[in-house]
Amino acid sequence: xxxILALAEGRFSPLKSKTANGAIVYLPxxxxxxxxxxxxxxxxxxxxxxxxxxxxxxxLEEGFAFHPTDLLIGIAPTGGRLPEVWREWIKTAxxxxxxxxxxxxxxxxxxxELVQIAKENNVxxxxxxxxxxxYEVVSKGNYRTRRAKTILTVGADCNIGKMTxxxxxxxxxxxxxxxxxxxxxxxxxxxxxxxxIAVDAIISDYIAxxxxxxxxxSNAEGYDYIFVEGQGALTHQGYSGVTLGLMHGTxxxxxIMCVQPTRTHDDYGLPIPDxxxxxxLHEEVINIxxxxxxxxxxxxxxxxxxxxxxxxxxxxEDNTGLPAIDAFRFGGEKLADALIQYLGRK
Amino acid sequence: xxxILALAEGRFSPLKSKTANGAIVYLPxxxxxxxxxxxxxxxxxxxxxxxxxxxxxxxLEEGFAFHPTDLLIGIAPTGGRLPEVWREWIKTAxxxxxxxxxxxxxxxxxxxELVQIAKENNVxxxxxxxxxxxYEVVSKGNYRTRRAKTILTVGADCNIGKMTxxxxxxxxxxxxxxxxxxxxxxxxxxxxxxxxIAVDAIISDYIAxxxxxxxxxSNAEGYDYIFVEGQGALTHQGYSGVTLGLMHGTxxxxxIMCVQPTRTHDDYGLPIPDxxxxxxLHEEVINIxxxxxxxxxxxxxxxxxxxxxxxxxxxxEDNTGLPAIDAFRFGGEKLADALIQYLGRK
Numbered sequence: 001x002x003x004i005l006a007l008a009e010g011r012f013s014p015l016k017s018k019t020a021n022g023a024i025v026y027l028p029x030x031x032x033x034x035x036x037x038x039x040x041x042x043x044x045x046x047x048x049x050x051x052x053x054x055x056x057x058x059x060l061e062e063g064f065a066f067h068p069t070d071l072l073i074g075i076a077p078t079g080g081r082l083p084e085v086w087r088e089w090i091k092t093a094x095x096x097x098x099x100x101x102x103x104x105x106x107x108x109x110x111x112x113e114l115v116q117i118a119k120e121n122n123v124x125x126x127x128x129x130x131x132x133x134x135y136e137v138v139s140k141g142n143y144r145t146r147r148a149k150t151i152l153t154v155g156a157d158c159n160i161g162k163m164t165x166x167x168x169x170x171x172x173x174x175x176x177x178x179x180x181x182x183x184x185x186x187x188x189x190x191x192x193x194x195x196x197i198a199v200d201a202i203i204s205d206y207i208a209x210x211x212x213x214x215x216x217x218s219n220a221e222g223y224d225y226i227f228v229e230g231q232g233a234l235t236h237q238g239y240s241g242v243t244l245g246l247m248h249g250t251x252x253x254x255x256i257m258c259v260q261p262t263r264t265h266d267d268y269g270l271p272i273p274d275x276x277x278x279x280x281l282h283e284e285v286i287n288i289x290x291x292x293x294x295x296x297x298x299x300x301x302x303x304x305x306x307x308x309x310x311x312x313x314x315x316x317e318d319n320t321g322l323p324a325i326d327a328f329r330f331g332g333e334k335l336a337d338a339l340i341q342y343l344g345r346k
Numbered sequence: 347x348x349x350i351l352a353l354a355e356g357r358f359s360p361l362k363s364k365t366a367n368g369a370i371v372y373l374p375x376x377x378x379x380x381x382x383x384x385x386x387x388x389x390x391x392x393x394x395x396x397x398x399x400x401x402x403x404x405x406l407e408e409g410f411a412f413h414p415t416d417l418l419i420g421i422a423p424t425g426g427r428l429p430e431v432w433r434e435w436i437k438t439a440x441x442x443x444x445x446x447x448x449x450x451x452x453x454x455x456x457x458x459e460l461v462q463i464a465k466e467n468n469v470x471x472x473x474x475x476x477x478x479x480x481y482e483v484v485s486k487g488n489y490r491t492r493r494a495k496t497i498l499t500v501g502a503d504c505n506i507g508k509m510t511x512x513x514x515x516x517x518x519x520x521x522x523x524x525x526x527x528x529x530x531x532x533x534x535x536x537x538x539x540x541x542x543i544a545v546d547a548i549i550s551d552y553i554a555x556x557x558x559x560x561x562x563x564s565n566a567e568g569y570d571y572i573f574v575e576g577q578g579a580l581t582h583q584g585y586s587g588v589t590l591g592l593m594h595g596t597x598x599x600x601x602i603m604c605v606q607p608t609r610t611h612d613d614y615g616l617p618i619p620d621x622x623x624x625x626x627l628h629e630e631v632i633n634i635x636x637x638x639x640x641x642x643x644x645x646x647x648x649x650x651x652x653x654x655x656x657x658x659x660x661x662x663e664d665n666t667g668l669p670a671i672d673a674f675r676f677g678g679e680k681l682a683d684a685l686i687q688y689l690g691r692k
Binding site for chain 1: 484485486487545546547548549550551553554555580581583584585586587588589590591592594597614615616619623627630631634635
């Protein structure tokens with residue numbers, strides 16, 4: 001069993017350590033400790049509101065006491081370049097026989113010094129953002145002969161709960177004995193599932209082809225339901241191309257739309273579009289090729305009470321005629337029911 | 347003045363030497379000869395139906411007699427890898443003091459041997475598919491403060507006349523004294539205009555940002571109208587992500603839709619969608635952000651007579667209510683008129 005030490009120095013918090021937090025929620029048996037000297041002595045539960053007794057420690061060396069096998073880079077550096085001190089931590093971890101797990105844009109396994117140290121210590125460096133060359137393929141349109149059903153989350157904006165919603169629904173499918181797979185499309189999703197592709201890091205000609213190849217593998221393994229983690233947003237000025245390529249590589253049988261009721265404007269200061277208009281647009285870009293529908297709404301109710309979240313869900317249900325719920329807070333059952341009903345009907 | 351020797355060995359023809367042909371049409375004063383031993387002795391006009399007296403020669407050496415300054419790789423290798431014999435040709439050309447112009451996926455300027463030979467001979471290697479690192483930027487949403495009007499071609503499929511239509515309309519704008527710029531987004535368009543970015547070769551997070559950066563430069567230079575070459579198709583399973591990223595990086599004030607009346611199915615064997623539905627979809631993905639319209643239809647009437655082309659144009663005009671014409675055959679005036687009328691009205 002992998003034992004993960006999650007590096008989140010200076011940033012361990014609900015919003016600033018997304019990858020570490022994803023590991024804590026979805027790989028709770030693997031994370032043995034979190035490194036953040038500013039929060040040392042607390043537990044994950046105390047810092048995040050979830051994560052139970054996973055301890056926060058002050059240094060790598062304190063973390064080594066928990067016998068980790070892997071160091072997870074659980075935060076992204078400000079400015080995008082790898083800070084010198086992180087580099088030293090990574091080297092120290094490898095010299096202490098820890099594998100490195102990284103979703104950084106800086107590809108660690110392209111760094112000669114780091115590769116040399118990994119070799120000397122017989123440890124591995126995993127770069128989730130490094131796309132293997134065999135995924136640089138143009139889509140073939142294989143959805144036409146695929147046996148499995150594919151389900152994709154889409155959203156009204158970036159960073160709105162697409163991965164989390166998908167994972168919660170996927171968990172329900174598994175619990176119900178449905179033969180289901182999950183394909184990650186960003187570093188956290190890939191870390192959790194152990195499979196997938198960083199679609200935002202691939203050359204643009206290959207967006208659809210790379211995810212299609214992942215789905216083809218999963219289909220060949222015999223899964224009945226393939227859940228694909230959504231990325232970006234069709235209505236996000238910066239990343240819409242990634243999203244549409246992912247949508248057309250997946251050609252989903254069904255979609256879940258993710259929204260945050262309290263978010264009125266996106267990163268660009270642009271208003272979040274009308275929800276029914278968004279749903280129609282997402283359906284139309286697939287319907288040009290094949291039938292599909294948005295069958296439920298995943299709500300991100302950060303900052304709301306449970307009661308407020310339910311009120312918002314009710315409003316959205318009345319507005320769209322679709323089931324709506326915060327699956328992270330209340331579980332994925334309602335959305336799973338909607339999917340099963342819809343996919344069973346097809 | 348650049349004097350181009352266009353390499354099209356074994357492939358010089360209307361359909362198999364796209365980059366060479368683009369140079370012949372749009373840089374007629376620069377192309378001094380075409381190398382294709384299978385067509386040697388003919389003229390471009392005889393092979394393509396255009397291009398006048400540009401001669402086809404049997405070998406590089408015969409081409410050198412025309413005192414070229416640049417060797418243009420005018421075809422793509424089958425299978426994508428650079429054939430050994432082409433490599434020898436490129437080396438021979440550089441040793442004869444020719445610069446190399448390439449739109450290949452294989453980046454020649456990353457090849458140590460070729461770079462060394464270029465250095466020894468004081469010649470340059472231009473790789474249009476190599477995206478400079480400064481274009482790896484996320485879009486900022488600058489369309490909101492842009493002064494210039496942007497015009498983008500979109501299409502019912504790939505390889506349907508988006509670049510050609512745009513260039514014809516751009517030529518009319520220039521002829522009328524309108525202060526207009528043209529930005530290429532594929533190797534041929536970049537070659538012709540001397541500016542632009544290969545959007546299909548950029549990392550997917552940066553599609554919109556890279557083209558926005560090109561437009562920002564052009565806007566800063568004071569152009570009133572910026573024509574952006576379209577790529578792919580919103581309804582093309584493989585490349586739709588590139589197309590949407592390009593659309594959102596451009597955020598066009600107006601679009602021209604390109605169609606080929608005789609084409610009923612795309613590369614994937616999928617039917618070309620209904621034209622009015624296509625127009626609505628293209629408008630909607632921009633209208634989510636800002637007003638825009640498809641204001642005219644560019645027709646690719648390859649294989650049709652002039653008379654048949656006009657009949658098809660009339661049918662499309664009746665069906666869509668928009669002006670339609672084969673601008674390559676009959677000139678860009680009609681579409682230019684439609685653009686000026688629409689952009690003037692805004």
